[in-house]
Amino acid sequence: MSGAEKIAVKVTEIVPVNDLVTRFRFERVDGGALPTFSGGAHTVVEMQDGEITRLNPYSLMSDPMDPSAYTISVRRDDKGRGGSLFMHQKVQVGDEMTISYPVNLFPLDLRAKKHLFLAGGIGITPFLAQIKQLERLGGHWELHYACRTPALGSYVDELTAHHPNETHVYYDDQDQAIDLKNLLDGQPLGTHVYVCGPKGMIDWVRSTAQAEGWPREMVHYEEFLAPQPGKPFEVKLAVSNKVIAVGEHESLLEAIERAGVDAPYLCRGGACGQCETDVIDYAGKFIHRDHWLEEEQQASGKKIMPCVSRFEGRTLVLDR
Amino acid sequence: MSTFAFPPSIKSRPVWGSFEPQSGSAYLFVADAEGAEAILDLAKVAPALMASAHIIYIPKGTDFETALRALNPAQLYVGPSYAASLPRLRKTLEDAKMGLQVYLSGSEGLMGQAMREAAEAGIPHAAIQTEHRGSVARRMQCVHCKGITEDVAVDPFVCSHCGLNLFVRDHYSRRLAAYQGVCIDAEAPGCVPEPKGIYE
């Protein structure tokens, strides 16, 4: 079976955080201890939504050293493919679910002299765990958190109450914005910057940091891409000798799994590189959406990341 | 010409680069001897850098000081040895802000030691620019007595601390900023090949 090891858990608490965000608490079904993790880790939650199995990654926001429970926060996406709506509308306290062991694609670099966190909206969640980790280690950190409105500012109260000096909040509806250039300018040598939020924000931070002379190794980002719907297409899986149809609302990875073919994955969000698949033959065009392949690789027509990328055309043959 | 093409070797051996202009808010150069030539060459392609450059330079008997001074760097320190320049290097790194670009040039021993300081100050080693120039002598650690011998040009050589005959290896330690020297005649004491240049 692909993906990280699985854990059987029970939903023990569901808390609405605001109009869009709900928090879920998971404890082990067998009452045992969950593995501790490192701040920035995510878990892949399995959702049995009728016929469809959804596997969605969510950042763990609880204390990484607390083995009694994990918590995640899910932002409702009314236009998404349904994973967040399933969590919001179908999941009840007491339900048993399957989640994966924590996987960390967004770890702290503990060589940093200072950690500068930049969060946009629900992108706050990995930082909540990282802050708990750094508080334990006595690390030096600072958070700049952009939210749409005070009413949608998840965990702002908790953060400003516990960490008034480290937390800086910006509200879009009050025309407040992170003064990024000035913020980066003047950070002490050895500062690492971490950004989690919408794609535009990540691109903005990465390009500004680069222009200011920040080394690539000191700029960390995480963006889980949800697979996007697209035109249905057909794929031939050469190794398993199957021809499968990828539906409008499912990802290529999901279609491969539905056909009973075991394909590697970890993040299911175009970030980890695990699902990288060789293309044997194609006639048509790729819709690459991952953060993993280099631009030349994407252009080469030799590789695809089936968790988020699609294809439009007559023939696609994969080495799977 | 002060450049040397090092033969390919094991993964542990550092691979030095060549200076490229890079956007940043300040520039710190640490160089010894012919390492000055790498700075002079960079200044030809990116003269504007010099207005915010701090150069720490150890001439080791060479004569590049006038040429470096003519670049009009923001600061130029010329010192008698790496050890003498170390307090200045440490203070500069301690006070530095993100956006500082570090350039190291000259001998491997100088670059290795300055890189260790910069890495300790929080710059990932891959983000530090280097360019080897001049002497190919190495800074060696005797794996037996742990003593460091600077500027080793021949192989094998005699440890300046314990007197063992040491074979010059390509195994390198970033933490020590030194290559390993291992006893060459442990099994047959006194059976030592004639020393020759490391790359001969």
Ligand code: FES
């Ligand atoms: S599963 Fe991580 S990139 Fe596709």
